Amino acid sequence: MGADWQRTPNALHDGMSEPPDPVLVVLCTAPTPEVGAKLARELVAQRLAACVNIVPAVRSIYEWNGQVEDETESQLVIKTRRQRWDALCAWLEQHHPYDTPEILALSTTAGSEGYLNWVCAQTR
Secondary structure, X not given: OOHHHHOOHHHOOOOOOOOOOOEEEEEEXXXXXXXXXXXXXXXXXXXXXXEEEEEEEEEEEEEEXXXXXXXXXXXXXXXXXXXXXXXXXXXXXXXXXXXXXXXXXXXXXXXXXXXXXXXXXXXX
């Protein structure tokens, strides 16, 4: 692994006049890999996400409507720019089959310069 992994997003510019926007990793579960793939394709097509990884089977245990649920879901790992967060969140809330989908954003503190720049370019 090269030295780029230790650089912070604010220090990255790769020839750009301004550093790229902060990159977020957004977590969202879907009921099946097929539903996850449909959501992922639209997020990428609309440039709300640069990339979406789909982990086909995660086990989720949670309380819903007074019952403890134990379900298999698919985990989406969505990469986007901070400036796309509001639009991405609104789109997921409108198109997701769940009444209350998991939509959690994690800030990145460092990453490969080339990858962070690519995420920013893909989500403009």
